[in-house]
Amino acid sequence: MANKGKSAGSLLAVERGTWSRLWRKISKDQIAFLAFLTLIVLYLMIAVAGFLAPYSEGWFDRNYATAPPTHVYMIDGETGGITWPYVYQSKRGFDQETFEFGFTPDTSKKHPVQFFVKGEPYKLLGLIPGDIHLFGVEAPGRICLLGTDINGRDNFSRLLYGGQISLTIGFLGLFIAFPIGLIYGGISGYFGGWIDNALMRVTEVIMSIPSLYLLISLAAIIPAGFTSAQRFAMVVVSLAFIGWAGLSRVIRGMVLTIKEQEYVESARAIGLGALPIVIKHVLPQTASYVIIAITMGVPDYILAESGLSFLGLGIQQPDASWGNMLKEAQEITNLMTRPWMMMPGVLIFLAVLAFNVMGDAVRDVLDPKSYIRK
C-alpha cells in the first residue's frame, strides 16, 4: 500500500521537480517565454472568439464581398483633430474604364465604433451564451478588420472561429494517436517474437506511404453528406491514423530496453499479468519521451490539418479553418489583389513557431543530453 501514492504519480514517471524546472526554464529563457505567451494569447483568443469577433462565423453581406479591410478613422476628416474612432460605409462600384470592381467610402455618414455592443448571440466554448461583442458598428456600417471573403463573410471573425478548429484538432488527433501508439508499441516490444514481427509489419505499411498521400486518400472517403461535427471527427481520426504508427515504433524500441530491467522482472515474479506490467510499469518510463513528442508533434498535426483543408479535403465550407480560408488565396490573382488573405497563413506560422520553440525548451529540460544543441 505504501506504493500506492507512487504508482498513481508514476502515470507520468518524470523525475521529481521536472515541472518546476520546466517552468523555470520557460520563465528565464526570453524566447521560450515569448513563445509561451504567444500560445496563451492565441488560445485565449479562440476561447473567447464569440466575444472578440464582431460577427458570427456564418454572417455574410453579399453586397460587401471581397472588400478590403475597413479603414478605422481616428482623425476627423473635417476638423483634423483626434476623434472617437469611426468608419464609413463602403459602396461597391464598377469602374467602366478599367473594368475593375472597387469600393468607395460613403463619406456622408460616419459610423462610430462602439465597444461592448449587443450583437449576434454566441456561445463561449460552446457553453456560455452571450451576445455582447467587444466592438462593432451600427448595422448599415461594416467593420471588417481583414476585409471580407468571396461570400462577403468577415475574415477577422472567421479567423478567430477557424482558430478554434485549427488549434484544437492537433491536440485531439494526438490524444487518439498516443494511447494507441503507446499500447501497441508497448505490447509489441514487451512480447517480442512473432507478435512483435507481425505488429511491426503493420506499422511499416502505414509508414511506407508518404503521410499526406495517405491522408488525402483517407479524407476522400469521408461522405459529402456529413454534418460538420461528423466531418471534424473524421478528420481527427484520419490525422490520428497516420500518426500512431511512427510513435509506436519508437515506444517499442524503448520498451525493448526497459523490459530487461530488474524491477520489471520482479513484477513478473510476483505474478503480475503482462498487460498490467506494460501499462503500469513499463510505459510510464517512456513519459519523458512522450511529453517531448507531444510538444513536438502538435505543430505537425496543425500543419497536416491546414494542408488538408487547404486542399479542400479537410474542414469544409461553411465551417472556417485556417487551412480552408487559405484556399481562396490559392488563386494567385486573388492573393495579389488582396494580400490580407494571407493572414491565416501568418497565424499558422506563428502557432507552429511557438510550439516548436516550446518543444525545444521542453526537450532541453527533459532530455539533458540535448542541452548542447541550444
Next chain:
Amino acid sequence: MSILTYIIKRFLIAIPTILAVSVLGFLLMRFDFGTFGPYDIDFGIGSPIHLDAIPLKNPIDPLAELRNNPQISAKALQKEVIRLGLDQPMHVQYWRWVKGVFQVNPEALSEGKLWEFFQPDLGKDYSGHDVARELMSRAKNTLALNLLSVFFAWIIAIPLGIQAALHWRSLFDRLTTVAATCGMALPSFVLALMLAVVAVKTGWLPISGITSANYESLSLVGKALDIAAHLALPVLTLTLLGLAGWQRQMRGNLLDYLQAEYIRTARAKGLPENVVIYKHAVRTAINPLVTMLGFQLAGLLSGSLLVETVLNYPGLGAYIYAGVLKTDTNVVMSSLVMSAILLVAGNLCADILLKIVDPRIELS
C-alpha cells in the same frame, strides 16, 4: 554482406509491404465496412449524447460521372461495369488489378526490346489517359523535383551549419538559428504561394507546368532552359523548406562531435585546425544527416504534394490529388502504391549512401 545481396534482400522484404499498401489502397477506395452507430452515449450527466449513424463505405462511385451523363446509354454503362469488374466480388477485382500490374509482353523479349517487356495495365484515368504511362512520367517529375531540392538544400545547409557550429553563439549563429526556426514553421503551401506571387509580380519565372506552350519548337538548349525555368520555382520552394531542418541538424551534430575525445586527441597531437574540423569532426557529423535523409523522404514527398498542387507542377502528388477530387480509383490506388515504392527505394538509397559515407556500418 555485399551491397548487391543487400539490395536484393531489401527488395524482397519490400514486396509484401508494397502489396499490403496496394490492399490498403484498394480497401480505402472500394470496400464496404458497413455502418458505425447510431449510438446514444449516456454519461449519467445531462442528456445523452447522440451519434448519428456513420456509413463506413466509400461513397465513391467510379461511374458516377457516366451515370449522370444522359448521352451514355445503359448498355454502354453495363459494358463499363464489366470492363472495370465492378460486378465481380472484391477479391476478384483486386486480383484483376494485381494481374494488370504484372502484365508482360513476351514478344518484346524475342525482339530484343527489354524495356518494353513490362507493360503494366493500370486502367485509364479520369481524362482517359493510360494510368501506367501517366504515372511513370509524373513519378519522374516528382523524383527530379525532390532530388534537386535535396541536393541544393544540402550544399547550402551544410556549410551554413558548419559555420554556425564553429562560431557557436556568435551573431551569425544566432541569425541562422532564428532563420532556421522560422523556416521550419512555415507551411509549404504558404511559402509556395508567396514565391508564386513574387514570380508573377516580377515576371522572372513561370509559375505552372514543366514546359512552355512552344516547347516542341525550341532547340535542344532552349528545351533544357525551358525546363530549368519551370523547375526553378518548385525546387526553390522545397529547397528553402528543407534548408532549415538540415542546417539545424548539421549544426547540432557538429557541436556534439566537437566535444568528442578524439577531436581533443587530434588537436593535442598538433594537427592543423582545418584538418581537425573538416577531416575529423565534419566527416563524422555528416553521417546522421544521411540517416535523416531516409526519415525525411516521407515528409519531402508530402511537402512536394502541396507545392506541386499550388504551382501546378505535373508530379505524382498533384496526380493523386486530382484523382481524389475526381474520385478515380485507378489513379488513387496506383499513385498510393507508386509513392510507397518511391519512399521504399529512397530509404534503400539512403542506407546504401550511408554505407558508402561510413564504411564502418554493417549492412544487415
